[in-house]
Structure formats: structure tokens, C-alpha cells
Amino acid sequence: MLFARLPILLLTAVLLPSFVEAGLFYKNSSVKMLDAKSFKKVMRENQTSIVAFVAPWCGHCRNLAPEYEKVAKSFNSLVPLYAVDCDAEANKPLCGQQGVQGFPTVKLFPRGSQAPPIEYRGERASKALFSWAMGQIPHGIRRLKAKSDITKWVEQSSDKPHAILLNTSTKIPLLWKVIANKYSHRMKFGSFHDEGGSYFGSLELEDNSKSDNKVLFFAPGSADPVLYEGEYAARCTVDHR
Known part of the structure; x- marks a missing residue:
């Protein structure tokens, strides 16, 4: 039985090193x-x-x-x-x-x-x-600690649009860091820990999303936020493995 398998074993022994060395x-x-x-x-x-x-x-x-x-x-x-x-x-x-x-x-x-x-x-x-x-990962995301900080931050740089993640966690999600890093030259990015959704609730914006985290956009020179309901808002969940 061993001799019958010998050609196969020899072939494997010959081919295996070349397969491993071909790439990791x-x-x-x-x-x-x-x-x-x-x-x-x-x-x-x-x-x-x-x-x-x-x-x-x-x-x-x-x-x-x-x-x-x-x-x-x-x-x-x-x-x-x-x-x-x-x-x-x-x-x-x-x-x-x-x-x-x-x-x-x-x-x-x-x-x-x-x-x-x-x-x-x-x-x-x-x-x-x-x-x-x-x-x-560099991101330049501004951590906003109070509701009043949001208005001040938006007014400081009125020449660019602003995007704020209303986060249910104190940690900034990886996805938000990646987006901010890639598009930091186009807009300003912020993060606000909106515990219990109290800040978002005060805005009286219509919300059809099922995500706890919300993304708000402020157009250049505007203090009126627009709710973003695309896929990125739904995917902004914390994952720190």
C-alpha cells in the first residue's frame, strides 16, 4: 500500500516547495x-x-x-x-x-x-x-463635547461643508476615520457623542433610517443641518478588535 502511494508522495514533495516559494x-x-x-x-x-x-x-x-x-x-x-x-x-x-x-x-x-x-x-x-x-490612521476629526460646540465649529470654517457623526459611543468608528482621512481636503469632519439621541431629537429632522448613529451635513455658510441617510451612516459602527 505504501509503495502504491509512493509516486503520489514523491510528486507532492516535489511540487510543495515550489508552490510555497511561489508566494506567501x-x-x-x-x-x-x-x-x-x-x-x-x-x-x-x-x-x-x-x-x-x-x-x-x-x-x-x-x-x-x-x-x-x-x-x-x-x-x-x-x-x-x-x-x-x-x-x-x-x-x-x-x-x-x-x-x-x-x-x-x-x-x-x-x-x-x-x-x-x-x-x-x-x-x-x-x-x-x-x-x-x-x-x-490620521483623520483630523474634531471631537465635539457640547451641543454649543457644534454651532461654533461650523461657523469657524464656513468656506467648507461640515460632516458630523452623532455617535452612540465615545469611540470614533474606524469607517468614519477612514472617510475623514480620505476626504479631509474637501470638508471638515466632526464627532459628537449624542447619548440617548437628545441632540438629534432637538433638530426635528425626519429620519427614515434604522441606524442609531446619524450623519449630519452642513453646507458651506449654513448652520442648518441635513440628515444623510446613505449606506455609510448605517455602517458607522464601532469595531475595535
């Missing part, structure tokens, strides 16, 4: 591979992303891969995770430009190419990496 992430992985061209494209986008510079033969990279995959799934595309194979000849200039001297090197790019990257030097575990990345 599966084809349908939440982690997307980048080359020099696609890296530039990602950097042109005004958003936070994380890039791991790796080599398939690197044992530390292989240990990081499943943890890195977990982080990608936790962020659920809100903060995309990428990897660059620095062992590929075409990618070596890119890895050199990024100052990669060892593997794996993980960097968070706060706003694409518009801000310097931040290198991760912590534990190579999904929980540690996720917590670190959460704290590195």
Missing part, C-alpha cells in the same frame, strides 16, 4: 500583491494602506503571512493591506527606494505618497499589528 499569499487572499507600477498607483490614492515588503524564502515572512492575512480581514478593505515580493528582480529598485534592509519590513502609509511612511517595529502578531495600525 493565496490567489484569493485579502492581501494583494503589488509590483512597482501598481505600488505607484496605490500611493496616488489619498488613503491609509499597509505594505509588507517580503521575500518568499524568508522564514519570518512565512510566519507573518497568516497573521498579516488576519489583519487584512479585520480591516475589511477599509485599510487595504498589500505585499511586495522584494525577491522579484523587477521589484528590487522599489524595495531599495523604500529603504528595505531586512524581511519582513512592514510600513503604514498614512496618506499614500502625501505623507512619510511609518515602519512597524512591534510584535509580528495580528492583534498587535492591528492595534498599532488603528492608532496610526
Whole structure:
């Protein structure tokens, strides 16, 4: 029986190393591979992303891969995770430009190419990496502590529209941080802990949404809010894993 299976075992032994060395992430992985061209494209986008510079033969990279995959799934595309194979000849200039001297090197790019990257030097575990990345997302969201602060804040910068999240939690949701980071050049973003919905109730706005969190928009120069009822308002729930 063993001899009958021997050809299959030998074939597996031959093919398995080449399969592993071909890449650290599966084809349908939440982690997307980048080359020099696609890296530039990602950097042109005004958003936070994380890039791991790796080599398939690197044992530390292989240990990081499943943890890195977990982080990608936790962020659920809100903060995309990428990897660059620095062992590929075409990618070596890119890895050199990024100052990669060892593997794996993980960097968070706060706003694409518009801000310097931040290198991760912590534990190579999904929980540690996720917590670190959460704290590195720039957003410029103004925390409004009192109802009177909302009016003052809107009047201070009347040249831009304002968007305020009326939040049922004291924590700012990841989605709101990501949106604020990406569109901070277009509008001002704020967050107000509207406990019990008392502030929203005082506005007497018609509400057809089923979300506890509300998003208000103030047009430039206007102190009259408009309720936003799109998908982002419904998805603004806190998720700090």
C-alpha cells in the first residue's frame, strides 16, 4: 500500500516547495500583491494602506503571512493591506527606494505618497499589528463635547461643508476615520457623542433610517443641518478588535 502511494508522495514533495516559494499569499487572499507600477498607483490614492515588503524564502515572512492575512480581514478593505515580493528582480529598485534592509519590513502609509511612511517595529502578531495600525490612521476629526460646540465649529470654517457623526459611543468608528482621512481636503469632519439621541431629537429632522448613529451635513455658510441617510451612516459602527 505504501509503495502504491509512493509516486503520489514523491510528486507532492516535489511540487510543495515550489508552490510555497511561489508566494506567501493565496490567489484569493485579502492581501494583494503589488509590483512597482501598481505600488505607484496605490500611493496616488489619498488613503491609509499597509505594505509588507517580503521575500518568499524568508522564514519570518512565512510566519507573518497568516497573521498579516488576519489583519487584512479585520480591516475589511477599509485599510487595504498589500505585499511586495522584494525577491522579484523587477521589484528590487522599489524595495531599495523604500529603504528595505531586512524581511519582513512592514510600513503604514498614512496618506499614500502625501505623507512619510511609518515602519512597524512591534510584535509580528495580528492583534498587535492591528492595534498599532488603528492608532496610526490620521483623520483630523474634531471631537465635539457640547451641543454649543457644534454651532461654533461650523461657523469657524464656513468656506467648507461640515460632516458630523452623532455617535452612540465615545469611540470614533474606524469607517468614519477612514472617510475623514480620505476626504479631509474637501470638508471638515466632526464627532459628537449624542447619548440617548437628545441632540438629534432637538433638530426635528425626519429620519427614515434604522441606524442609531446619524450623519449630519452642513453646507458651506449654513448652520442648518441635513440628515444623510446613505449606506455609510448605517455602517458607522464601532469595531475595535
